[in-house]
Amino acid sequence: MKLLVTGGAGYVGSVCAAVLVERGHDVTVIDNFTTGNREAVPASATLVEGDVRDVADEVLAAGGFDGVVHFAARSLVGESVDHPADYWQHNMVTSLTLLDAMRAHGVDNLVFSSTAATYGEPEQVPITEDMPTAPTNPYGASKLAIDYAITSYARAYGLGATSLRYFNVAGAYGNIGENREVETHLIPLVLQVALGHREKIFMFGDDWPTADGTAVRDYIHIHDLAEAHVLALESNVGGTHRIFNLGSGDGYSVRQVVEMCREVTGHPIPAEVAPRRAGDPAVLIASSEKAQRELGWNPTRTDLRTIVEDAWAFTSQLGERAHSAHRG
Secondary structure (H helix, E strand, O other): EEEEEEEEOOOOHHHHHHHHHHHHOOOEEEEEEOOOOHHOOOOOEOOOOOHHHHHHHHHHHOOOOOOOEEEOOOOHHHHHHOOOOHHHHHHHHHHHHHHHHHHHHHOEEEEEEEOOOHHHOOOOOEEEEOOOOOOOOHHHHHHHHHHHHHHHHHHOOOEEEEEEEEEEEEOOOEEEEOOOOOOOOOOHHHHHHHOOOOOOEEEEEOOOOHHHOOOOOEEEEHHHHHHHHHHHHHOOOOOOOEEEEEOOOOOEHHHHHHHHHHHHHHHOOOEEEOOOOOOOOOOOOOOOHHHHHOOOOOOOOOOOOHHHHHHHHHOOOOOHHHHHHHHO
């Protein structure tokens, strides 16, 4: 298939693009590199640098595209609260522009990178797709609004689409991993301590109603996640918008993550308990039973050690490259 991947220089988008290329697909990537890494774009992919809003119509007008995988978005919860206008523009408006470009040029196969943040603070876990959506920040709200738009386009215009909602993506795939200027995810932050880039890691609260008192989160390996996008793309049905949660069905506490990082890296990784953050739930775990049943998705890298080992292999490689550059 000839495929367009928006945000294909970002962490998740670049791994998905790499997997699609490996499967023999003809991939075009759009990215403006505000957060993406140029070196993460597959060498054999066609790269179009720019904002999706500005270039999607021109790219799709070239013709021959069989589908779109849409990752391009702003995705920092705190930033979305401080700058909501940016999130509605870059997430909602950009997605509507893309949907209209797809419709104009007869492209009717879409996979959308959504988020479990659309559920807000669920009353029970694991979270299933039939639970109420009540996002607590503009990031989650913008993604939910896009889901609503996709549903209406599917019904009215015959679009075949799948939205994939997930929480914490982690790990690495070959030479592609988490490498952001502003990092907010727990595992890379802990590994930065092991590299000596941070003095310690903060655990926000040790009095949660969990086994060890620290918050529990769902972690999904980046390659398993990419596989789900490929399966969705290959099975979309015109006029239907499917929504799947992607998760482990289980979770790991902050303390468990820190301890596993200590074991894998051999570094003591100092950790300090800090006050709880407002709005943080005790446990967030997504059920992926529907995705496994209907998509045939079979995640194989669900254990925490594998996730951390892959992340550390990538992170330590980054650290070595930076050290070499500094010496040079």
